[in-house]
Every structure is written in C-alpha cells, then in structure tokens.
Amino acid sequence: MTNIGSDLPRADGWDKVAGKSQYTVDYSESGMLHGCVLRSPVVCGRIVRVDVEAARSMPGVRAVVTATNVGNGRAGMLVRDQTLFADREIRHHGEAIAAVAADTLAQARAARDAIELEAESLPALTTMAQALASDAPLVHPDWESYALNPMAAELRRQGNVAGELIADPDGVDEAFERAHLVVEDEFCVDRQYQAYLEPMSAVARFTDGRCIVRTGSQFPYNIREELAAYLDVRLSDVRVIGQTVGGGFGAKLGCGTEGYAAVLSRAVGGRSVRVVKTRDEDIVTAPVRENAELRIRTALDAEGNMTAREFSCDMDCGAYGLETPTFPSILFHFAAGIYRIGPVRVHARAVYTNTPPTGAFRGVNGPAVYFAVERHMDNIARRLNEDPMAFRARHMLRDGDTLLNGQALADAHIAREACEAVQKSLPAVGARQSGDRLRGVGSATGFWVTNPLPGSVTITVGEDGRLHVLTGANDNGSGAVAMGLTQIVAEAMGVSTGEVIVGLPDTDLSGYDSGSQGSRTTHIVGKAALIAIDDLKTRIFDVARQMLPPGANELELVGGMVRAVGIGDAQVPLAAVFQMANFSNVSLSGSGTYATTPPAFTPGCAVGLTMPSLLTPTYHAHRAEVEVDSVTGNVRLLRYVVAQEVGRAINPDGIMGQIQGGIAQGIGFTLTENLRLVDGRYLERSLEAYRLPLAQDLPRVEVVLLEHPDSEGPFGAKGVAEPPLVFAPAAIANAVSDAVGKPFYKLPITPEDVLFALDT
Amino acid sequence: MQQLTFEVNGRREVVAVDVGETLLDCLRERLHLTGAKDGCREGECGACTVLVDGQPVDACLYPALACEGVSVRTVEGIGTPSEPSDLQKAIVEHAGLQCGFCTPGIVVVLTALLEAVPNPGRANIQTALAGNLCRCTGYAQIEDAVLSLASGAKDGL
Numbered sequence: 078m079t080n081i082g083s084d085l086p087r088a089d090g091w092d093k094v095a096g097k098s099q100y101t102v103d104y105s106e107s108g109m110l111h112g113c114v115l116r117s118p119v120v121c122g123r124i125v126r127v128d129v130e131a132a133r134s135m136p137g138v139r140a141v142v143t144a145t146n147v148g149n150g151r152a153g154m155l156v157r158d159q160t161l162f163a164d165r166e167i168r169h170h171g172e173a174i175a176a177v178a179a180d181t182l183a184q185a186r187a188a189r190d191a192i193e194l195e196a197e198s199l200p201a202l203t204t205m206a207q208a209l210a211s212d213a214p215l216v217h218p219d220w221e222s223y224a225l226n227p228m229a230a231e232l233r234r235q236g237n238v239a240g241e242l243i244a245d246p247d248g249v250d251e252a253f254e255r256a257h258l259v260v261e262d263e264f265c266v267d268r269q270y271q272a273y274l275e276p277m278s279a280v281a282r283f284t285d286g287r288c289i290v291r292t293g294s295q296f297p298y299n300i301r302e303e304l305a306a307y308l309d310v311r312l313s314d315v316r317v318i319g320q321t322v323g324g325g326f327g328a329k330l331g332c333g334t335e336g337y338a339a340v341l342s343r344a345v346g347g348r349s350v351r352v353v354k355t356r357d358e359d360i361v362t363a364p365v366r367e368n369a370e371l372r373i374r375t376a377l378d379a380e381g382n383m384t385a386r387e388f389s390c391d392m393d394c395g396a397y398g399l400e401t402p403t404f405p406s407i408l409f410h411f412a413a414g415i416y417r418i419g420p421v422r423v424h425a426r427a428v429y430t431n432t433p434p435t436g437a438f439r440g441v442n443g444p445a446v447y448f449a450v451e452r453h454m455d456n457i458a459r460r461l462n463e464d465p466m467a468f469r470a471r472h473m474l475r476d477g478d479t480l481l482n483g484q485a486l487a488d489a490h491i492a493r494e495a496c497e498a499v500q501k502s503l504p505a506v507g508a509r510q511s512g513d514r515l516r517g518v519g520s521a522t523g524f525w526v527t528n529p530l531p532g533s534v535t536i537t538v539g540e541d542g543r544l545h546v547l548t549g550a551n552d553n554g555s556g557a558v559a560m561g562l563t564q565i566v567a568e569a570m571g572v573s574t575g576e577v578i579v580g581l582p583d584t585d586l587s588g589y590d591s592g593s594q595g596s597r598t599t600h601i602v603g604k605a606a607l608i609a610i611d612d613l614k615t616r617i618f619d620v621a622r623q624m625l626p627p628g629a630n631e632l633e634l635v636g637g638m639v640r641a642v643g644i645g646d647a648q649v650p651l652a653a654v655f656q657m658a659n660f661s662n663v664s665l666s667g668s669g670t671y672a673t674t675p676p677a678f679t680p681g682c683a684v685g686l687t688m689p690s691l692l693t694p695t696y697h698a699h700r701a702e703v704e705v706d707s708v709t710g711n712v713r714l715l716r717y718v719v720a721q722e723v724g725r726a727i728n729p730d731g732i733m734g735q736i737q738g739g740i741a742q743g744i745g746f747t748l749t750e751n752l753r754l755v756d757g758r759y760l761e762r763s764l765e766a767y768r769l770p771l772a773q774d775l776p777r778v779e780v781v782l783l784e785h786p787d788s789e790g791p792f793g794a795k796g797v798a799e800p801p802l803v804f805a806p807a808a809i810a811n812a813v814s815d816a817v818g819k820p821f822y823k824l825p826i827t828p829e830d831v832l833f834a835l836d837t
Numbered sequence: 838m839q840q841l842t843f844e845v846n847g848r849r850e851v852v853a854v855d856v857g858e859t860l861l862d863c864l865r866e867r868l869h870l871t872g873a874k875d876g877c878r879e880g881e882c883g884a885c886t887v888l889v890d891g892q893p894v895d896a897c898l899y900p901a902l903a904c905e906g907v908s909v910r911t912v913e914g915i916g917t918p919s920e921p922s923d924l925q926k927a928i929v930e931h932a933g934l935q936c937g938f939c940t941p942g943i944v945v946v947l948t949a950l951l952e953a954v955p956n957p958g959r960a961n962i963q964t965a966l967a968g969n970l971c972r973c974t975g976y977a978q979i980e981d982a983v984l985s986l987a988s989g990a991k992d993g994l
C-alpha cells in the first residue's frame with residue numbers, strides 16, 4: 078500500500094497555491110449582472126412600506142425584487158420557517174428586504190440605497206430570557222403551520238421553543254436525595270463566527286426554464302432543495318454546480334446568496350446574476366455558532382462516585398431555526414461525557430429570538446457541551462481534592478458500557494489510551510508562578526462521532542485509462558476529497574493519485590451527497606467509492622479476461638494494468654480494456670452509495686430526539702499548557718497536545734492540518750473571538766473587530782494519532798475534522814482556571830475576565 | 838476613466854481605470870488576474886496582497902492610479918501550477934493550504950519575506966504573516982514549509 082497513510086500532496090494544491098483555483102467570486106458568465114441585497118436596519122418590526130420605484134428607474138438597474146413580487150416560498154433545514162425576504166414581519170437585524178440587479182455592482186448598490194423602507198419598530202426579544210417569558214410575544218406566530226422536513230419528524234416545538242429535548246430517566250431525584258455531595262455549575266458561551274475567508278457568493282441563471290446556480294457550497298444538494306422551496310419549483314428544476322469552496326465550517330451548508338441570485342435572474346428573464354456578500358453583511362447574516370447557557374448538577378456518594386446528573390441548556394436559534402433546533406439532541410448524547418454517572422436528566426431547548434439566526438459551525442454544539450462537562454469534571458475533582466485525570470479515569474466508560482440512549486460503546490478503552498498518550502507527552506505538573514506569569518495545565522477527553530448520512534460515487538474508466546470520479550461531495554478545504562477520497566480510489570484501483578480525477582459536484586450529474594459536514598466525507602464517500610470500485614472491478618475483469626491468456630482467472634489491478642495472478646507477466650493496460658469494453662457493450666463504470674447503519678438504541682430514552690444514535694465514534698484527549706500574564710490578563714498557549722483516534726490515517730499531514738486548524742478555531746472561541754450582541758445587533762462587524770487568532774498566537778500542536786481501523790470505514794478511516802475544535806475550549810479553559818486558581822465559567826475568557834478573577 | 842500604465846508580472850500594461858478604483862479591482866476585473874482575492878475589502882485579511890515595487894500592499898485599499906509607472910507582482914507572477922516557485926512547492930508539500938483562499942496573499946507575503954530574509958526563523962515568519970488571516974490551517978504547516986526552504990538553503994540543497 079503506497080497511497081494510504083502517505084503524505085501525498087492534495088490534488089487541488091497546485092492550482093490553489095498559484096492562484097488559479099476558481100472560487101465563485103472568480104467565476105463570471107457573459108452578460109452577467111451584479112446583485113445586492115437591502116437589509117433591515119431594524120431589529121424587530123413591521124414593514125409599513127417598501128417603495129422601489131425610484132430605484133427601478135436608476136441607471137443600469139434591471140430588476141428590483143421584494144417579498145411581494147418573488148413568490149417567497151418557505152425553506153429551512155428542519156422547519157421551513159424562512160423566506161427569502163421579510164414579508165410583513167422583520168424578525169432580525171440584517172434580514173433581507175429587497176434585492177437589486179444592475180449592470181455594475183456600483184449601480185446595484187446605488188439603487189439599493191434609493192429603496193425607501195418604512196418600518197415600524199416593535200419591542201424585540203433580544204435575549205432567550207425575554208423569549209421564554211410566559212407573556213412573550215411569538216417570534217413566529219404561525220409556527221404551527223410551518224412544514225417540517227423529514228429529519229424534523231421527532232422535533233418538539235412550542236411557540237418560541239424551536240426544538241426541545243427532555244430525558245427523564247428513573248432514579249435521578251432519589252440519587253440527589255441520597256447524595257453525599259452535590260456539585261453545581263453554570264456556564265455560558267457566546268457566539269462564534271465561522272469567518273471563512275471567501276465571503277458567501279453565487280452566480281445564477283435560468284436556461285430551458287431551469288435554474289442553474291454556481292456556488293462554493295458545502296452541500297450542493299441542500300442548496301438545490303432550499304432553492305426549489307424558495308422558488309416554488311420542482312427539485313429537478315434546479316441545478317447546483319459546485320465551485321472551489323473558500324472555507325465554510327458549517328456556514329455554507331444552506332443558502333446564503335444563492336436564493337437572491339436566483340430570484341434576480343428569474344426577474345431579469347434568465348440572465349446571469351452574481352451576488353457576493355460584503356464582509357460586514359457576511360458577519361451579520363452568517364449562521365454563526367449559537368450562544369448558550371448551560372447548567373449542570375452532579376450527585377456524588379460518600380466514595381466520590383458520580384451517581385446522577387441534571388443537565389439543562391438553552392441555546393439561541395436567533396430568528397430562524399436553520400440547524401439549531403436539532404442541537405438539543407446532540408447535547409443529550411454528550412451530557413454525561415464519557416463517564417459512568419448513573420441516570421442523567423436532560424432538558425435542552427433551542428429558542429427563537431429577534432437576533433440574527435445561528436446554525437452549524439464545525440462540531441455544532443460540541444464545543445459548548447464539552448466545555449461545560451469537562452470544566453464541571455475539574456470542579457468536582459477539586460471539591461474532592463482529587464487529581465482531575467485520576468477522577469476521570471475512575472469514572473470512564475468501559476468497553477460495552479451504554480450511553481444515555483442505551484447504545485453500547487464497544488471500544489471506550491481508546492479514550493483511556495488517548496489520556497495516557499497526552500499524559501506522557503505533557504505531564505500535568507500543577508499550577509506554578511514566576512514573576513507576573515502564571516502557568517497552568519488543563520485537559521479534556523471524550524468521544525465524538527462521524528456523521529452517517531448517505532453519499533454516492535460513480536467511477537468511470539476513460540479512453541486513456543484514467544479514472545473519473547463523479548460525486549456530489551465537495552472539498553470544503555479539509556482535503557477530504559483532494560486527499561482522502563483521491564487516495565482511497567487510487568489505492569483500491571492500483572494506480573497513482575495522478576490517475577484519479579475528481580470533478581466538482583453537479584446535482585444534474587453526480588449523485589446525491591449529504592454535504593461536507595460532521596466529519597463525514599472521507600469515511601462515507603470513501604466507503605461509497607469502495608463499493609463503486611467493487612462494481613467497476615468486476616466489469617473490468619470480465620472484459621480483461623477475454624484479452625488475457627486462457628486460465629487467467631484471478632486478476633488484479635497494479636500500476637494501471639490488469640494483471641493475471643500467477644501467469645507470468647500477462648497484463649493489459651486499462652486503456653486497452655476500455656477500448657475492448659467500448660465495443661463489447663460493457664460500460665466501464667461503477668457506482669456505490671453508502672450510509673452508516675444505525676446501531677440499536679433505547680426508543681423512549683428521550684422525547685424530541687431528532688438524532689437517536691451516535692455512529693462511528695472516535696476518541697480524544699487534549700491537554701493545554703497556558704501562561705497567564707497577571708498584569709495584562711493575556712493568555713498564551715505554551716504547549717498543546719492532542720491524542721486523536723482516527724480509525725486509520727489516510728493522509729497524516731492532512732489530519733495534522735485538520736487538528737492544527739481546529740485547535741486554532743478552538744483557541745479563538747475560548748480566548749479571542751467575541752461576537753457580542755447588544756440589543757439584537759452585533760458589536761463586531763469587521764475582521765478587525767472580530768479577532769481571529771494570528772500565526773503568533775498559536776502553538777504548534779503536538780499530535781499523537783491513534784489508529785484503530787473501523788470495520789466499515791474505507792481502509793478503516795473514521796471522521797477527523799470536527800473533534801479538534803470540540804475539545805479545545807474545555808482543555809484551555811481548564812488550563813486557565815488552573816493557572817489563575819479561579820474557575821472560569823464563560824467563553825470567551827477575555828483579558829478583562831482574567832484580571833477580574835485575579836482581583837477577586 | 839483615466840489611463841494607467843504600469844508593469845504587471847514583468848509585462849507592460851495600459852488600462853483605463855476609474856478614479857477611485859482599487860488596484861484589486863483593476864487586477865481582477867480588467868486584467869483578469871484573479872489570484873489576488875477579495876476576502877474583506879477592508880484591509881484586514883491580506884488575501885488581496887500583491888507586491889508594489891517589491892513591497893506587500895493590500896490591493897483592496899491601494900488606489901490603482903497610484904500604480905502609474907510602478908511594477909506590480911501578483912501570485913500569478915511568482916509561479917504556475919506546473920512550474921511553482923520553491924515556496925509554492927513547499928507549501929503544497931507541507932499541506933500548508935486547505936481551502937486556499939488565503940494562499941495567494943500568503944505566497945506573496947512570504948515571497949517578499951524570503952527575498953529580504955533568506956533564512957527566516959519561526960518568529961520572523963509569524964511576524965510576516967501578522968497581516969494575513971488563514972482560518973483553515975492554524976498556520977503551522979505554512980511555517981514548516983518556509984522553514985524547510987531555510988534549512989534546505991543552509992544544507993546547500
């Protein structure tokens with residue numbers, strides 16, 4: 078095996094490094110118009126009047142559209158609660174009111190600025206507490222009439238609660254009554270902006286009555302579904318073609334600019350329209366990570382064993398649901414961490430407010446949940462005067478133990494292996510001080526999952542013997558396609574990666590894929606490719622047998638040749654096999670579709686559970702060493718160690734990049750990135766104000782890869798991309814708490830928070 | 838519209854530009870050099886970085902008309918997919934790019950660094966990258982790529 082476990086350069090790397098890759102902003106079509114969107118300056122209100130007449134007659138303007146002239150269908154990830162344009166109600170700052178297409182962007186903007194919007198401001202529900210008050214007005218008075226997507230079948234909703242999960246197993250109250258000690262903590266986390274470098278953008282046109290959209294989306298098939306709903310046309314009347322993705326991290330799973338480009342193109346009779354968000358607009362409207370409030374109480378017996386837990390959490394959906402209503406279900410699965418706790422009562426809600434909508438961000442609500450769970454574990458250990466890792470080890474699940482949904486975790490021991498690996502690399506020595514500098518170490522451990530949703534691949538042998546791979550999967554930058562899938566196909570077909578060409582997704586051609594989300598692409602799409610290759614190899618071998626000497630029964634693919642095993646050097650090149658097949662009525666192409674089979678779980682373990690089980694778990698331990706400047710309050714990462722179980726590493730350098738990049742986002746979420754809402758509006762509205770970590774802020778992460786090949790995964794591979802971000806906030810916050818000697822309960826931990834803690 | 842004469846990647850270009858047009862728009866829209874990216878248009882991300890007479894500038898803020906008579910170098914002038922510069926090659930080989938949107942700006946900035954400081958240390962590289970955001974990589978493998986060139990130079994490779 079030469080392709081698996083090798084640090085091969087990514088297939089799209091040479092174009093990217095030379096500035097040749099075509100992102101949506103680099104793509105244009107002849108006669109293309111430029112579109113832009115008028116957005117609400119109001120946080121909550123009612124539209125009294127939108128007057129577009131002046132705008133319509135301005136130079137270069139080809140169309141102005143609003144809710145009243147586009148048909149305004151409803152779409153949404155779970156609940157179809159969203160329209161392209163505010164109709165009467167304005168539910169959040171930045172909500173779209175109108176859109177303009179003109180010959181130049183400057184003309185489009187000038188016309189947008191000439192639209193007269195008269196809106197009556199209404200009292201806004203800008204916090205979850207306001208939205209949950211018994212007399213609160215409803216953000217969506219018509220919530221009961223909204224259509225649900227299949228994934229929302231189990232969703233529990235009520236008024237401003239867009240999704241609610243309740244798990245209430247027997248024995249919780251009894252355990253708390255008998256408890257020797259109860260430890261109770263409250264945590265909160267703020268929003269986080271994905272901050273992909275390429276702002277959202279799309280180019281749309283209509284041809285033969287169908288809408289054709291180009292976009293660097295993480296999930297072209299979902300874009301198609303949402304567009305069909307917004308445009309109120311059949312699914313197959315929309316074609317979405319992928320472009321190179323300039324980063325997404327969850328934000329580019331649903332429509333951003335695609336809908337506006339599409340309705341503008343329809344309004345101008347099908348001419349191409351490009352819509353690109355400005356950075357300010359992108360920040361205001363991105364489906365950022367949700368702010369959340371989390372409360373945990375754990376009961377302990379006289380021996381310091383955890384015997385029960387109560388976990389409640391409210392997460393802010395903003396004005397529309399997107400993915401967030403399903404997050405209470407994700408929280409449920411991780412509410413006990415990776416520990417034996419006894420019964421766990423969970424109450425989690427996703428709450429509508431009059432704020433910009435939140436959605437998916439790499440690891441979805443994992444970073445917040447593990448921050449709470451693993452900070453809480455440290456706090457309990459401290460109360461017991463026990464070493465935090467020893468306390469964890471005492472409670473860690475063992476192979477075959479069950480999770481809260483009743484599902485057995487077959488290989489829980491890998492988490493112990495991960496903890497031992499980080500302990501070896503960076504022994505925890507306890508907090509220490511030199512001058513103004515305080516040092517501390519913190520850890521986090523647990524498991525994460527690989528999204529199981531289906532993907533498909535078709536592989537075709539071309540005339541010259543090269544392999545063309547068609548898939549709806551897009552490389553969001555992670556390398557899951559450019560490295561993972563490419564190397565998997567090369568290996569299984571016995572060729573070098575240069576012989577494998579993976580096209581961009583095209584919903585007319587490529588076969589369904591569930592998008593680059595949930596660390597799924599290498600695992601799911603890689604597996605679909607192996608199924609396709611089984612199919613393809615049978616066809617190749619059937620044709621090749623006619624070309625090889627008699628007795629060539631067992632065949633293999635090596636170096637682009639079909640070789641007869643055991644008959645001297647009898648072989649025939651793939652290109653020749655193609656020629657033969659072409660005249661033998663055989664199509665040299667194979668297809669595969671794969672989704673993970675869900676494991677057994679206990680029905681009724683919770684109500685409102687939209688994701689009943691966890692698939693393809695991976696195991697993790699993180700340890701951070703920080704230095705806190707007690708004069709400035711700044712926190713610096715001295716070392717960061719990760720032990721991550723990956724099933725099988727297809728491209729170790731690629732995995733390094735996922736870990737380093739994920740930790741960087743975790744460091745940002747924990748220390749520097751602050752997206753603050755003040756009365757429903759973001760305070761940080763530029764990349765200057767929103768402080769991403771820079772090169773000098775980041776340590777070089779030390780990585781131990783643990784390989785335990787998955788029986789289903791391609792060559793054993795599991796998901797890799799999300800977990801680095803999931804565990805980082807907990808480890809860093811534990812390290813800062815250790816260094817300062819005070820517990821931290823809120824993210825981000827700003828220098829002011831550190832100074833405040835030191836002073837009190 | 839005003840006429841602008843300048844050199845871009847070693848070639849003399851004469852273009853008509855609007856007053857107030859940025860160098861970035863001029864390169865991308867008029868010369869179809871889309872390597873320099875518009876990540877923010879507010880001078881914060883560095884994705885639009887090009888060299889003006891050898892100095893890195895944010896092309897999104899730099900007026901095109903200020904380029905009369907100067908020499909501009911963009912990522913396209915540094916190497917091509919089939920003939921990448923040593924730096925570009927090292928970045929690909931060290932997996933120093935993911936989505937690639939920041940990469941052209943980073944290649945430009947680091948090319949300037951290597952011209953000024955042939956053997957930079959990690960701290961030099963991090964300082965040089967202070968104006969370039971990369972959301973994907975966490976920078977370490979980009980730094981490794983540059984360091985590999987520096988040590989290669991030392992070893993006489």
Ligand code: FES
Binds near residue numbers: 874
């Ligand atoms: S586009 Fe120029 S700095 Fe971001």
Ligand code: FES
Binds near residue numbers: 324
């Ligand atoms: S590689 Fe994506 S921003 Fe740098």
